[in-house]
Amino acid sequence: MGIKYKLRAMKQVLLKNEHASVSVEPLNSEFEKITISHRHCEAEISLYGGQVLRFKPTGQQALLWLSDSATYQKEKAIRGGIPLCWPWFGANDKQVEPAGNHGFARQSQWTIDKVSADEQATTIILVLEGEQYHSLWPHAFKVVQTLVFGQSLKQSLAMSNLSTDDAQYSGALHTYFKVSHPSNVVIDTLTGVNFDDKLTGLANTQINRVSCVGPIDREYHSADVMTLVDSDYEHIITITSSGCQQWVLWNPGSELAATMADIHDQGEHEYVCLEAANTHWQTITAGTTVTMSQEIAVQRN
Numbered sequence: 001m002g003i004k005y006k007l008r009a010m011k012q013v014l015l016k017n018e019h020a021s022v023s024v025e026p027l028n029s030e031f032e033k034i035t036i037s038h039r040h041c042e043a044e045i046s047l048y049g050g051q052v053l054r055f056k057p058t059g060q061q062a063l064l065w066l067s068d069s070a071t072y073q074k075e076k077a078i079r080g081g082i083p084l085c086w087p088w089f090g091a092n093d094k095q096v097e098p099a100g101n102h103g104f105a106r107q108s109q110w111t112i113d114k115v116s117a118d119e120q121a122t123t124i125i126l127v128l129e130g131e132q133y134h135s136l137w138p139h140a141f142k143v144v145q146t147l148v149f150g151q152s153l154k155q156s157l158a159m160s161n162l163s164t165d166d167a168q169y170s171g172a173l174h175t176y177f178k179v180s181h182p183s184n185v186v187i188d189t190l191t192g193v194n195f196d197d198k199l200t201g202l203a204n205t206q207i208n209r210v211s212c213v214g215p216i217d218r219e220y221h222s223a224d225v226m227t228l229v230d231s232d233y234e235h236i237i238t239i240t241s242s243g244c245q246q247w248v249l250w251n252p253g254s255e256l257a258a259t260m261a262d263i264h265d266q267g268e269h270e271y272v273c274l275e276a277a278n279t280h281w282q283t284i285t286a287g288t289t290v291t292m293s294q295e296i297a298v299q300r301n
């Protein structure tokens with residue numbers, strides 16, 4: 001089982017120095033959030049899901065979308081920010097019965113391991129660990145998420161298999177990028193890349209510039225650096241991944257979004273998900289650690 005989680009009754013300052021202040025406070029009666037203020041950025045993280053909710057580099061647009069209708073409730077995932085899809089991505093295709101999308105990490109309480117800040121950034125390290133934690137993933141494990149909030153956001157997920165058997169995982173850093181409108185967004189770095197289209201079930205190659213207007217749900221087989229250019233926000237977001245073999249591009253489009261209670265009215269016109277992912281099963285050999293990571297940086301265009 002995972003570590004028993006104890007909710008703090010009131011706001012607690014975790015760190016305050018000449019560079020940053022970091023505090024943790026109740027988000028509602030069950031959950032807590034960490035708030036970070038640094039000269040280079042403002043950010044928030046929910047300990048439920050270990051999920052970055054907000055990141056705004058100083059002098060720039062907020063980079064992450066968070067639904068106004070997001071639910072903050074056990075056994076539900078928070079819609080927005082950067083949900084952690086782990087230890088499986090999408091539906092768990094090893095199971096006969098549906099297992100629930102995207103694993104259990106985004107529906108688990110994470111704990112704070114370390115907080116530090118210097119002139120360049122605030123670093124937060126969160127941990128999720130357990131054994132027999134989920135019937136579909138019984139392995140003893142420890143996942144360490146390191147978040148470095150500075151002018152950019154660096155995020156890494158180090159997954160340790162502490163059991164004596166090899167384990168398999170798939171996963172994604174499921175980033176909801178806040179955009180002026182998906183039709184204003186260009187991701188030319190996907191042009192020429194092979195993809196699996198989850199809506200048609202067909203494999204294809206991206207010949208022309210991809211449209212980010214939903215419905216779109218594709219797994220692009222590329223580990224290249226991605227650029228997301230938003231003509232109205234007049235900025236370029238650069239996303240660099242490591243330990244990830246795919247980029248998933250997802251926007252539900254209006255028809256599906258209208259059926260999703262946790263997307264506020266017209267919310268699907270405010271984001272594009274571009275997810276650093278391993279959509280196929282990967283092995284974590286017994287006793288070893290593997291890492292998925294990304295860096296998100298923005299510049300004016």
Ligand SMILES: O=P(O)(O)OC[C@H]1O[C@@H](O)[C@H](O)[C@@H](O)[C@@H]1O
Nearest residue numbers: 077101102174198217248250275
């Ligand atoms: O609604 P969820 O479980 O957060 O998933 C959202 C989407 O996440 C994307 O990563 C998947 O490719 C989509 O198929 C899925 O619909």
